[in-house]
Amino acid sequence: MSKSTQKSKIDRTGDRFELTRGSHARETAEDYVEAIARLIEEKGTCRGVDLAKLFQVTQVTVSKTLSRLQSEGLVDYEPYGPISLTKSGATMASYARERHEVVLEFLRSIGVSEEIAQVDAEGIEHHVSPETLEAFRTIARRKGTC
Amino acid sequence: MSKSTQKSKIDRTGDRFELTRGSHARETAEDYVEAIARLIEEKGTCRGVDLAKLFQVTQVTVSKTLSRLQSEGLVDYEPYGPISLTKSGATMASYARERHEVVLEFLRSIGVSEEIAQVDAEGIEHHVSPETLEAFRTIARRKGTC
DNA sequence: TGACAAGTTTAGCGTAGGCTAAGTTTGCGT
DNA sequence: ACGCAAACTTAGCCTACGCTAAACTTGTCA
Numbered sequence: 001m002s003k004s005t006q007k008s009k010i011d012r013t014g015d016r017f018e019l020t021r022g023s024h025a026r027e028t029a030e031d032y033v034e035a036i037a038r039l040i041e042e043k044g045t046c047r048g049v050d051l052a053k054l055f056q057v058t059q060v061t062v063s064k065t066l067s068r069l070q071s072e073g074l075v076d077y078e079p080y081g082p083i084s085l086t087k088s089g090a091t092m093a094s095y096a097r098e099r100h101e102v103v104l105e106f107l108r109s110i111g112v113s114e115e116i117a118q119v120d121a122e123g124i125e126h127h128v129s130p131e132t133l134e135a136f137r138t139i140a141r142r143k144g145t146c
Numbered sequence: 147m148s149k150s151t152q153k154s155k156i157d158r159t160g161d162r163f164e165l166t167r168g169s170h171a172r173e174t175a176e177d178y179v180e181a182i183a184r185l186i187e188e189k190g191t192c193r194g195v196d197l198a199k200l201f202q203v204t205q206v207t208v209s210k211t212l213s214r215l216q217s218e219g220l221v222d223y224e225p226y227g228p229i230s231l232t233k234s235g236a237t238m239a240s241y242a243r244e245r246h247e248v249v250l251e252f253l254r255s256i257g258v259s260e261e262i263a264q265v266d267a268e269g270i271e272h273h274v275s276p277e278t279l280e281a282f283r284t285i286a287r288r289k290g291t292c
Numbered sequence: 293t294g295a296c297a298a299g300t301t302t303a304g305c306g307t308a309g310g311c312t313a314a315g316t317t318t319g320c321g322t
Numbered sequence: 323a324c325g326c327a328a329a330c331t332t333a334g335c336c337t338a339c340g341c342t343a344a345a346c347t348t349g350t351c352a
Contacts, residue, residue, distance in 0.1 A: 168307080
Protein backbone atom coordinates (compact mmCIF):
# COMPACT_ATOMS: atom_id res chain seq x y z
CA MET A 1 0.00 0.00 0.00
CA SER A 2 1.58 3.22 -1.13
CA LYS A 3 1.66 5.97 1.45
CA SER A 4 -1.47 7.94 0.81
CA THR A 5 -3.89 5.04 1.08
CA GLN A 6 -2.36 3.69 4.33
CA LYS A 7 -2.75 6.94 6.14
CA SER A 8 -5.04 7.40 9.11
CA LYS A 9 -8.74 7.08 8.36
CA ILE A 10 -9.68 9.43 11.13
CA ASP A 11 -8.30 12.88 11.68
CA ARG A 12 -6.62 12.80 15.07
CA THR A 13 -5.01 16.20 14.94
CA GLY A 14 -4.95 17.69 18.37
CA ASP A 15 -6.16 14.44 19.84
CA ARG A 16 -3.67 14.71 22.65
CA PHE A 17 -5.54 17.68 24.03
CA GLU A 18 -8.99 16.24 24.05
CA LEU A 19 -10.81 15.30 27.19
CA THR A 20 -11.15 11.61 26.60
CA ARG A 21 -9.98 9.90 23.46
CA GLY A 22 -10.71 6.28 22.86
CA SER A 23 -14.17 4.89 23.48
CA HIS A 24 -12.89 2.44 26.04
CA ALA A 25 -11.19 5.25 27.96
CA ARG A 26 -14.39 7.29 27.78
CA GLU A 27 -16.35 4.42 29.29
CA THR A 28 -13.87 4.12 32.11
CA ALA A 29 -14.11 7.84 32.77
CA GLU A 30 -17.89 7.64 32.89
CA ASP A 31 -17.80 4.69 35.27
CA TYR A 32 -15.36 6.48 37.56
CA VAL A 33 -17.13 9.82 37.77
CA GLU A 34 -20.47 8.08 38.25
CA ALA A 35 -19.04 5.99 41.08
CA ILE A 36 -17.30 8.94 42.70
CA ALA A 37 -20.51 10.99 42.66
CA ARG A 38 -22.44 8.15 44.21
CA LEU A 39 -19.85 7.47 46.90
CA ILE A 40 -19.64 11.11 47.90
CA GLU A 41 -23.40 11.25 48.07
CA GLU A 42 -23.68 8.07 50.10
CA LYS A 43 -20.69 8.27 52.41
CA GLY A 44 -19.81 11.92 52.26
CA THR A 45 -16.38 11.18 50.87
CA CYS A 46 -14.63 9.07 48.25
CA ARG A 47 -11.25 7.36 48.58
CA GLY A 48 -9.26 5.25 46.18
CA VAL A 49 -9.85 2.16 48.25
CA ASP A 50 -13.62 2.53 47.77
CA LEU A 51 -13.23 2.60 44.01
CA ALA A 52 -10.87 -0.36 44.10
CA LYS A 53 -13.45 -2.41 45.99
CA LEU A 54 -16.25 -1.29 43.70
CA PHE A 55 -14.48 -2.05 40.45
CA GLN A 56 -12.67 -5.11 41.74
CA VAL A 57 -9.28 -3.85 40.72
CA THR A 58 -6.21 -3.03 42.78
CA GLN A 59 -5.62 0.39 44.28
CA VAL A 60 -2.69 0.74 41.93
CA THR A 61 -5.00 0.64 38.95
CA VAL A 62 -7.33 3.13 40.61
CA SER A 63 -4.46 5.46 41.40
CA LYS A 64 -3.26 5.49 37.82
CA THR A 65 -6.72 5.97 36.39
CA LEU A 66 -7.45 8.82 38.78
CA SER A 67 -4.30 10.60 37.79
CA ARG A 68 -5.34 10.33 34.16
CA LEU A 69 -8.82 11.63 34.96
CA GLN A 70 -7.32 14.50 36.89
CA SER A 71 -5.12 15.44 33.97
CA GLU A 72 -8.27 15.38 31.85
CA GLY A 73 -9.95 17.78 34.24
CA LEU A 74 -12.65 15.43 35.47
CA VAL A 75 -11.59 14.76 39.03
CA ASP A 76 -9.73 16.72 41.63
CA TYR A 77 -7.63 15.48 44.55
CA GLU A 78 -4.27 15.87 46.19
CA PRO A 79 -1.91 12.99 46.84
CA TYR A 80 -3.21 10.85 49.71
CA GLY A 81 -6.32 12.99 49.83
CA PRO A 82 -10.02 12.37 49.20
CA ILE A 83 -11.36 12.46 45.66
CA SER A 84 -13.83 15.00 44.35
CA LEU A 85 -15.25 15.88 40.96
CA THR A 86 -14.61 19.00 38.96
CA LYS A 87 -17.56 20.82 37.46
CA SER A 88 -17.03 19.01 34.20
CA GLY A 89 -16.68 15.71 36.05
CA ALA A 90 -19.90 16.35 37.94
CA THR A 91 -21.70 17.13 34.70
CA MET A 92 -20.47 13.93 33.14
CA ALA A 93 -21.47 12.03 36.27
CA SER A 94 -24.99 13.34 36.21
CA TYR A 95 -25.45 12.48 32.56
CA ALA A 96 -24.00 9.04 33.14
CA ARG A 97 -26.17 8.44 36.14
CA GLU A 98 -29.36 9.53 34.43
CA ARG A 99 -28.57 7.26 31.51
CA HIS A 100 -27.75 4.41 33.86
CA GLU A 101 -31.05 4.82 35.69
CA VAL A 102 -33.04 4.90 32.49
CA VAL A 103 -31.35 1.78 31.11
CA LEU A 104 -31.81 -0.07 34.39
CA GLU A 105 -35.44 0.91 34.75
CA PHE A 106 -36.02 -0.02 31.14
CA LEU A 107 -34.54 -3.49 31.59
CA ARG A 108 -36.67 -4.07 34.67
CA SER A 109 -39.73 -2.89 32.79
CA ILE A 110 -39.29 -5.50 30.08
CA GLY A 111 -39.07 -8.24 32.66
CA VAL A 112 -35.34 -8.77 33.11
CA SER A 113 -34.52 -10.00 36.61
CA GLU A 114 -32.99 -7.53 39.03
CA GLU A 115 -29.48 -8.99 39.15
CA ILE A 116 -29.19 -9.42 35.42
CA ALA A 117 -30.63 -5.96 34.85
CA GLN A 118 -27.95 -4.51 37.14
CA VAL A 119 -25.15 -6.27 35.26
CA ASP A 120 -26.45 -5.63 31.76
CA ALA A 121 -27.21 -1.97 32.49
CA GLU A 122 -23.55 -1.45 33.39
CA GLY A 123 -22.49 -2.81 30.04
CA ILE A 124 -25.20 -1.33 27.88
CA GLU A 125 -25.33 2.23 29.23
CA HIS A 126 -22.19 3.39 27.47
CA HIS A 127 -23.53 2.41 24.08
CA VAL A 128 -26.94 3.99 24.12
CA SER A 129 -27.42 7.07 21.95
CA PRO A 130 -29.76 9.87 23.01
CA GLU A 131 -32.37 8.63 20.55
CA THR A 132 -32.32 5.09 21.90
CA LEU A 133 -32.31 6.39 25.44
CA GLU A 134 -35.46 8.33 24.71
CA ALA A 135 -37.10 5.18 23.34
CA PHE A 136 -36.07 3.31 26.50
CA ARG A 137 -37.52 6.06 28.64
CA THR A 138 -40.85 5.86 26.84
CA ILE A 139 -41.07 2.11 27.28
CA ALA A 140 -40.08 2.23 30.93
CA ARG A 141 -42.78 4.83 31.52
CA ARG A 142 -45.37 2.59 29.92
CA LYS A 143 -44.44 -0.16 32.35
CA GLY A 144 -47.44 -2.34 33.11
CA THR A 145 -49.81 -0.33 30.97
CA CYS A 146 -49.15 -2.42 27.91
CA MET B 147 -1.51 -2.44 52.70
CA SER B 148 0.00 -5.66 53.92
CA LYS B 149 0.36 -8.42 51.40
CA SER B 150 -2.74 -10.53 51.75
CA THR B 151 -5.25 -7.73 51.34
CA GLN B 152 -3.62 -6.27 48.25
CA LYS B 153 -3.59 -9.54 46.36
CA SER B 154 -5.70 -10.18 43.29
CA LYS B 155 -9.44 -10.09 43.83
CA ILE B 156 -10.06 -12.49 41.03
CA ASP B 157 -8.41 -15.83 40.53
CA ARG B 158 -6.53 -15.63 37.27
CA THR B 159 -4.68 -18.90 37.51
CA GLY B 160 -4.30 -20.38 34.07
CA ASP B 161 -5.70 -17.25 32.53
CA ARG B 162 -2.92 -17.24 29.98
CA PHE B 163 -4.31 -20.36 28.40
CA GLU B 164 -7.86 -19.26 27.98
CA LEU B 165 -9.43 -18.49 24.66
CA THR B 166 -10.18 -14.86 25.19
CA ARG B 167 -9.36 -13.06 28.42
CA GLY B 168 -10.40 -9.50 28.92
CA SER B 169 -13.88 -8.41 28.02
CA HIS B 170 -12.56 -5.87 25.55
CA ALA B 171 -10.55 -8.56 23.79
CA ARG B 172 -13.61 -10.81 23.71
CA GLU B 173 -15.64 -8.05 22.05
CA THR B 174 -12.96 -7.58 19.44
CA ALA B 175 -12.91 -11.30 18.76
CA GLU B 176 -16.67 -11.35 18.36
CA ASP B 177 -16.61 -8.38 16.00
CA TYR B 178 -13.92 -9.95 13.87
CA VAL B 179 -15.42 -13.42 13.53
CA GLU B 180 -18.82 -11.91 12.82
CA ALA B 181 -17.35 -9.69 10.11
CA ILE B 182 -15.29 -12.51 8.62
CA ALA B 183 -18.33 -14.77 8.41
CA ARG B 184 -20.34 -12.07 6.74
CA LEU B 185 -17.62 -11.19 4.25
CA ILE B 186 -17.10 -14.80 3.25
CA GLU B 187 -20.81 -15.19 2.81
CA GLU B 188 -21.18 -12.02 0.78
CA LYS B 189 -18.03 -11.99 -1.32
CA GLY B 190 -16.91 -15.59 -1.13
CA THR B 191 -13.65 -14.61 0.52
CA CYS B 192 -12.24 -12.41 3.27
CA ARG B 193 -8.98 -10.46 3.20
CA GLY B 194 -7.32 -8.24 5.74
CA VAL B 195 -7.96 -5.19 3.64
CA ASP B 196 -11.71 -5.79 3.85
CA LEU B 197 -11.60 -5.88 7.63
CA ALA B 198 -9.44 -2.77 7.72
CA LYS B 199 -12.01 -0.90 5.67
CA LEU B 200 -14.90 -2.21 7.72
CA PHE B 201 -13.41 -1.37 11.11
CA GLN B 202 -11.73 1.82 9.94
CA VAL B 203 -8.33 0.78 11.20
CA THR B 204 -5.06 0.19 9.38
CA GLN B 205 -4.13 -3.16 7.93
CA VAL B 206 -1.38 -3.34 10.50
CA THR B 207 -3.91 -3.45 13.30
CA VAL B 208 -5.93 -6.06 11.44
CA SER B 209 -2.84 -8.16 10.85
CA LYS B 210 -1.90 -8.17 14.52
CA THR B 211 -5.43 -8.88 15.68
CA LEU B 212 -5.79 -11.74 13.22
CA SER B 213 -2.61 -13.31 14.45
CA ARG B 214 -3.92 -13.17 18.00
CA LEU B 215 -7.23 -14.67 16.92
CA GLN B 216 -5.40 -17.42 15.09
CA SER B 217 -3.36 -18.22 18.17
CA GLU B 218 -6.63 -18.42 20.07
CA GLY B 219 -7.99 -20.88 17.55
CA LEU B 220 -10.74 -18.71 16.12
CA VAL B 221 -9.48 -17.94 12.65
CA ASP B 222 -7.29 -19.75 10.18
CA TYR B 223 -5.09 -18.34 7.43
CA GLU B 224 -1.59 -18.45 6.05
CA PRO B 225 0.60 -15.41 5.56
CA TYR B 226 -0.68 -13.38 2.61
CA GLY B 227 -3.61 -15.74 2.28
CA PRO B 228 -7.34 -15.38 2.63
CA ILE B 229 -8.93 -15.60 6.07
CA SER B 230 -11.29 -18.30 7.19
CA LEU B 231 -12.89 -19.30 10.48
CA THR B 232 -12.16 -22.40 12.49
CA LYS B 233 -15.06 -24.45 13.74
CA SER B 234 -14.91 -22.61 17.06
CA GLY B 235 -14.66 -19.27 15.26
CA ALA B 236 -17.68 -20.13 13.13
CA THR B 237 -19.64 -21.07 16.22
CA MET B 238 -18.78 -17.80 17.90
CA ALA B 239 -19.67 -15.93 14.70
CA SER B 240 -23.08 -17.50 14.51
CA TYR B 241 -23.86 -16.70 18.13
CA ALA B 242 -22.62 -13.14 17.66
CA ARG B 243 -24.60 -12.71 14.52
CA GLU B 244 -27.81 -14.03 15.98
CA ARG B 245 -27.41 -11.72 18.95
CA HIS B 246 -26.63 -8.80 16.67
CA GLU B 247 -29.74 -9.44 14.60
CA VAL B 248 -31.95 -9.68 17.66
CA VAL B 249 -30.60 -6.45 19.15
CA LEU B 250 -30.94 -4.63 15.84
CA GLU B 251 -34.46 -5.87 15.22
CA PHE B 252 -35.38 -4.98 18.77
CA LEU B 253 -34.12 -1.41 18.43
CA ARG B 254 -36.04 -0.98 15.19
CA SER B 255 -39.14 -2.37 16.84
CA ILE B 256 -39.09 0.26 19.58
CA GLY B 257 -38.88 3.01 17.00
CA VAL B 258 -35.18 3.80 16.82
CA SER B 259 -34.18 5.08 13.39
CA GLU B 260 -32.31 2.73 11.10
CA GLU B 261 -28.90 4.43 11.23
CA ILE B 262 -28.93 4.88 14.98
CA ALA B 263 -30.15 1.32 15.45
CA GLN B 264 -27.20 0.08 13.39
CA VAL B 265 -24.69 2.01 15.46
CA ASP B 266 -26.19 1.26 18.86
CA ALA B 267 -26.64 -2.43 18.07
CA GLU B 268 -22.89 -2.68 17.47
CA GLY B 269 -22.18 -1.30 20.88
CA ILE B 270 -24.95 -2.96 22.82
CA GLU B 271 -24.73 -6.49 21.46
CA HIS B 272 -21.66 -7.45 23.46
CA HIS B 273 -23.31 -6.57 26.74
CA VAL B 274 -26.58 -8.38 26.45
CA SER B 275 -27.01 -11.50 28.58
CA PRO B 276 -29.07 -14.43 27.35
CA GLU B 277 -31.92 -13.39 29.62
CA THR B 278 -32.03 -9.84 28.28
CA LEU B 279 -31.65 -11.14 24.74
CA GLU B 280 -34.71 -13.29 25.22
CA ALA B 281 -36.66 -10.27 26.47
CA PHE B 282 -35.53 -8.32 23.39
CA ARG B 283 -36.62 -11.17 21.17
CA THR B 284 -40.07 -11.19 22.70
CA ILE B 285 -40.52 -7.48 22.24
CA ALA B 286 -39.27 -7.52 18.66
CA ARG B 287 -41.72 -10.30 17.92
CA ARG B 288 -44.56 -8.24 19.29
CA LYS B 289 -43.65 -5.44 16.94
CA GLY B 290 -46.70 -3.46 15.97
CA THR B 291 -49.10 -5.62 17.88
CA CYS B 292 -48.90 -3.50 20.98
C1' DT C 293 5.41 10.06 70.89
C1' DG C 294 6.11 6.73 68.24
C1' DA C 295 4.98 2.37 66.07
C1' DC C 296 1.77 0.22 63.23
C1' DA C 297 -1.85 -0.52 59.97
C1' DA C 298 -4.38 1.23 56.33
C1' DG C 299 -4.23 3.90 52.34
C1' DT C 300 -1.65 5.57 48.47
C1' DT C 301 1.92 6.03 45.14
C1' DT C 302 6.00 4.59 42.26
C1' DA C 303 8.52 1.32 39.60
C1' DG C 304 8.33 -2.08 36.47
C1' DC C 305 6.04 -5.56 33.81
C1' DG C 306 2.36 -7.65 30.53
C1' DT C 307 -1.55 -7.60 27.04
C1' DA C 308 -4.63 -5.35 23.74
C1' DG C 309 -5.22 -2.27 20.34
C1' DG C 310 -4.00 1.86 17.93
C1' DC C 311 -0.42 4.23 14.74
C1' DT C 312 3.69 5.19 10.95
C1' DA C 313 7.51 3.69 8.33
C1' DA C 314 9.55 0.37 5.90
C1' DG C 315 10.13 -4.14 3.93
C1' DT C 316 8.08 -8.53 1.69
C1' DT C 317 4.83 -11.20 -1.22
C1' DT C 318 1.62 -11.84 -4.81
C1' DG C 319 -0.70 -11.52 -8.87
C1' DC C 320 -1.81 -9.13 -12.96
C1' DG C 321 -1.06 -6.86 -17.28
C1' DT C 322 1.79 -5.54 -20.92
C1' DA D 323 8.97 -12.61 -17.99
C1' DC D 324 8.87 -9.00 -15.41
C1' DG D 325 7.53 -4.76 -13.26
C1' DC D 326 4.37 -2.56 -10.46
C1' DA D 327 0.65 -1.83 -7.36
C1' DA D 328 -1.96 -3.70 -3.91
C1' DA D 329 -1.89 -6.57 0.06
C1' DC D 330 0.42 -8.05 3.89
C1' DT D 331 3.95 -8.26 7.59
C1' DT D 332 7.63 -6.53 10.70
C1' DA D 333 9.68 -3.17 13.62
C1' DG D 334 9.02 0.18 16.74
C1' DC D 335 6.31 3.48 19.17
C1' DC D 336 2.16 5.05 22.13
C1' DT D 337 -1.96 4.84 25.45
C1' DA D 338 -5.12 2.35 28.49
C1' DC D 339 -5.62 -0.78 31.87
C1' DG D 340 -4.43 -4.76 34.44
C1' DC D 341 -0.93 -6.82 37.89
C1' DT D 342 3.00 -7.40 41.98
C1' DA D 343 6.52 -5.55 44.80
C1' DA D 344 8.07 -2.03 47.33
C1' DA D 345 8.14 2.57 49.19
C1' DC D 346 5.82 6.40 51.23
C1' DT D 347 2.02 9.07 54.05
C1' DT D 348 -1.31 9.47 57.54
C1' DG D 349 -3.88 8.90 61.40
C1' DT D 350 -4.70 6.47 65.53
C1' DC D 351 -3.82 4.45 69.96
C1' DA D 352 -1.10 2.55 73.57
